[in-house]
Amino acid sequence: xxxxxxxxxxxxxxxxxxxxxxxxxxxxxxxxxxxxxxxxxxxxxxxxxxxxxxxxxxxxxxxxxxxxxxxxxxxxxxxxxxxxxxxxxxxxxxxxxxxxxxx
Amino acid sequence: xxxxxxxxxxxxxxxxxxxxxxxxxxxxxxxxxxxxxxxxxxxxxxxxxxxxxxxxxxxxxxxxxxxxxxxxxxxxxxxxxxxxxxxxxxxxxxxxxxxxxxxxxxxxxxxxxxxxxxxxxxxxxxxxxxxxxxxxxxxxxxxxxxxxxxxx
Numbered sequence: 001x002x003x004x005x006x007x008x009x010x011x012x013x014x015x016x017x018x019x020x021x022x023x024x025x026x027x028x029x030x031x032x033x034x035x036x037x038x039x040x041x042x043x044x045x046x047x048x049x050x051x052x053x054x055x056x057x058x059x060x061x062x063x064x065x066x067x068x069x070x071x072x073x074x075x076x077x078x079x080x081x082x083x084x085x086x087x088x089x090x091x092x093x094x095x096x097x098x099x100x101x102x103x
Numbered sequence: 104x105x106x107x108x109x110x111x112x113x114x115x116x117x118x119x120x121x122x123x124x125x126x127x128x129x130x131x132x133x134x135x136x137x138x139x140x141x142x143x144x145x146x147x148x149x150x151x152x153x154x155x156x157x158x159x160x161x162x163x164x165x166x167x168x169x170x171x172x173x174x175x176x177x178x179x180x181x182x183x184x185x186x187x188x189x190x191x192x193x194x195x196x197x198x199x200x201x202x203x204x205x206x207x208x209x210x211x212x213x214x215x216x217x218x219x220x221x222x223x224x225x226x227x228x229x230x231x232x233x234x235x236x237x238x239x240x241x242x243x244x245x246x247x248x249x250x251x252x253x254x255x
Contacts, residue, residue, distance in 0.1 A: 064203035
């Protein structure tokens with residue numbers, strides 16, 4: 001089980017800037033280990049986010065996104081107290097969801 | 104003799120098999136766009152997405168450092184003030200995996216996304232917008248990398 005995502009959502013006017021740090025190896029499938037064997041690709045493919053239950057973000061990623069991925073986006077019409085829930089799914093089918101409150 | 108019960112049973116089995124293989128349309132649309140992530144050029148990306156040939160545009164903005172100290176974590180962003188945008192994407196021209204990320208654009212979020220990508224070597228980074236009318240617009244920026252980020 002991976003570490004929880006760190007989600008910070010700060011309101012500015014009527015929008016909220018959401019910054020997320022996810023915990024994931026994001027293995028490209030290009031690297032070889034010390035024995036010369038290729039380390040299999042293991043990376044987040046889909047990221048979705050909901051604002052008070054409503055889907056607001058949908059993204060597809062490839063293995064070029066850095067390890068422990070960072071993501072920043074801005075939700076419109078948001079206010080303090082709103083809920084932001086983020087979910088990722090990787091190429092092995094593993095998935096993780098975390099939630100934060102807009103501050 | 105082939106009766107209705109057998110036909111229905113066989114159809115169900117075939118559908119389950121096809122669903123497992125991701126061949127049914129509903130499944131295919133929800134799945135990760137493997138074809139898009141295999142492209143090596145913007146022209147190939149346009150084809151994979153059913154878009155017209157990519158056209159450079161000042162309305163699509165790519166942000167990133169001029170020089171990246173560490174190719175493993177290069178902060179890059181894509182944004183646009185245009186409306187009618189379906190997706191915003193980030194490409195790293197010289198990466199083995201060229202398409203790094205694709206973001207769906209909708210009314211609930213600003214058309215602006217930032218992430219960090221791995222860059223194997225100095226390369227152009229492209230911000231690409233796929234419009235609702237299937238036009239493809241892009242801008243690019245050269246990012247120099249002092250220490251490549253693909254590991255090994």
